[in-house]
Amino acid sequence: MNTTLVRNADVYAPEALGRRDLLLGGGKVLWIGTDAPDLPAAFGAETVDLGGHRLLPGLVDGHVHVTGGGGEAGFASRVPAPMLSRYTRSGVTTVVGLLGTDDVARGTRELVAQVNALREEGLSAYGLAGGYHLPPATLTGSVRADLAFIDCLIGVGELAISDHRSSQPTLEELLRVASEAHVAGLMTGKAGIVHLHLGDGPRGLDLVRRALDESELPARVFNPTHVNRRKALFEEAIELARRGCTIDITAFPVAKGEDAWSAADALVRYLDSGAPRGRVTISSDAGGCLPCFDAQGRVSSMDVGHSGALLETLRELLARGVPLEDASPAFTGNVADLLRLPSKGRIAAGADADLVALDDDGAVAHVFAGGRLHLRDGAVVRHGTFEKMDPQDNRSN
Known part of the structure; x- marks a missing residue:
């Protein structure tokens, strides 16, 4: 040993x-x-x-495009898969891989293979079934069976809502996939969450509020991400955290004057809000394309997420006087609790x-x-x- x-x-x-x-x-x-x-x-x-x-503790990055993301501007815009030390240089020891906009050219087979490759190289790695769209991309034909029989798959995501790239899911469709994830989680002891990509759409988190109001599903199943992309959206997310959802802040670049909160600003606002401290996490969107769109919905510019954004955010929080014991759970213990990784x-x-x-x-x-x-x-x-x-x-x- x-x-x-x-x-x-x-x-x-x-x-x-x-x-x-x-x-x-x-x-x-x-x-x-x-x-x-x-x-x-x-x-x-x-x-x-x-x-x-x-x-x-090693950082737990709950939103990583381990196969590479992108593809919104043609096949040449598909982002390459990050290699092992891209994570470890950033202090990340656990990743959760997922598919994004392109859940056709890149699929669940490739995702599972890359998660297993990272495991072989010494990282702890897991994956989410599906992608932006419904019906979800699966290996077995159903979300419930994917989670039940494929060891590394622990939830569903990132399912897009309030975004022009989404499949415009209805409440009934969201509840169906959420119930599949929840029951599979009960059967296996896995997270059983639905990780929800939030776009810029004005509907914001309305679909999630309706799901909580009109179903028996526990709030923990619904896990919205990118909630700091608009300031009003972040206020909606804080209220969902009070209702039992865990919300995920993305460590993406924010320009001066932009209607968004940086990850550090968002966490400080969350901690000051009095909402439950265990219901907020921060992820990097590593390997994912960070596109900007023009009025016609075409990509006008893009950046690429990287796991180093987590450490940059943590260092900014420490420089602003946030104690390490208050800042670090959003990158570590809170993520592990949500994902049922004790x-x-x-x-x-x-x-x-x-x-x-x-x-x-x-x-x-x-x-x-x-x-x-x-x-x-x-x-x-x-x-x-x-x-x-x-x-x-x-x-x-």
Whole structure:
């Protein structure tokens, strides 16, 4: 069993525990305490001294286009799949992959294959069945069977509403797919959520409010994302969080004067609102196209999401004086709770050994995924299968 002794860590679990040592083995945190045990030489344990760096759970990115997104401006606009270290350089140790606008040329088979590839490379990876449109893209012919029989699929998404690219789902159609996801979650212990892409449409979250008012489905099933893309939409989302939904903020770029909140602004507003602190998460939309459309619905410009936006947001929050124990759950424990991943998102004996150490400037110094070092002293030590063939391999996020 590969064992590592992590010494002199300033642990945020996410609560501040102070200086601690940790023993990692078999992909788990085996022990955490203030006085590291003397290990027999036969253990062959490696020692990593963090020198007092802050240690927090590995970031859980709940919205990632692991196969690449895009496609709104033709086949040449399809975004390539991000490689392993694109995640780990950013402190991300768990990803949830999904399909977006293009759920035809890219499908569930490719998604499942890429999720499994990331698992083989040492990351924790999961996926969502379906995509923007209804009927949902599936492998088995139904959402419920996909979640029941395909291990890595844990929910549905990103299903688009209030967007000109959506399939314009009706309330009845939304309730049907949500009930499939919910029942599959009950059968399997999986998340069973419907991750809802929110566009710029004026209907906003009306469809979700109606679903809560007119059905017996629990609010936790409905998980709207991109809720900070319009300021009024964000206020709607906060009210849904009060009703039991978990809302997802996207760490996308926001221009000065734009009718949107940056991820850092949105989280601060959420925390100040008094809404339940466990019902907000932040994701990156990594690998996804971030398009702007003209009045005719054509792409006028585009950007690409990246997992590094999570760490940039966390660093901004810390610079603004938000305590790490208040900021980090939106990137870690809250996501894990929503996704029903009890061994993720916190540091404790028995939890998965997914850990991120931040240096004094808030940059990633070390990353452990499943107890194995992927980043050491800021340098990648574990690469994806094809990264050595990529001439941009050493370019940072």
